Amino acid sequence: MVIFLCKVCGHIEFQAPPETCPACGADRSNFKQNDNIFEESMEKSKEGAVKHIPSVQVVHKCGLIPEESCTDILVRIGETLHPMEEKHFIQFIDCYVDDKYVSRIQLTPDTWASVVFHIKNPGKVVSIVEQCNLHGHWIAQAEM
Numbered sequence: 001m002v003i004f005l006c007k008v009c010g011h012i013e014f015q016a017p018p019e020t021c022p023a024c025g026a027d028r029s030n031f032k033q034n035d036n037i038f039e040e041s042m043e044k045s046k047e048g049a050v051k052h053i054p055s056v057q058v059v060h061k062c063g064l065i066p067e068e069s070c071t072d073i074l075v076r077i078g079e080t081l082h083p084m085e086e087k088h089f090i091q092f093i094d095c096y097v098d099d100k101y102v103s104r105i106q107l108t109p110d111t112w113a114s115v116v117f118h119i120k121n122p123g124k125v126v127s128i129v130e131q132c133n134l135h136g137h138w139i140a141q142a143e144m
């Protein structure tokens with residue numbers, strides 16, 4: 001996996017760095033390549049994997065938008081619910097369809113680390129990336 005990290009906001013792009021960060025607007029010079037970012041998080045806190053790896057569910061019939069074609073991506077962090085406290089929380093959850101970034105949901109300690117993405121055009125694979133303020137980046141993928 002070829003991975004570029006935005007040093008400003010933690011957003012990840014696959015394959016190539018963008019002209020500007022689609023999440024925070026920082027320019028290309030702020031992107032640094034780190035293909036091992038997910039392995040590094042895993043190495044640093046192996047026992048934390050169960051709290052950080054996103055649980056991803058794909059639902060093909062959307063209850064909220066029945067009048068249009070909509071694929072729901074239900075996400076919770078993680079199998080054991082990650083804490084959401086001032087000193088330790090999930091900062092954002094980013095969603096990608098076939099490696100193309102489509103959405104970010106920013107979180108605060110006043111929310112649970114659980115979100116839904118409503119996708120207009122499904123692809124083959126959805127990737128969910130989350131950033132914990134203490135334990136870094138984690139990813140999970142599911143077939144759409």
Ligand SMILES: [Fe+2]
Nearest residue numbers: 088132134135
């Ligand atoms: Fe954490």
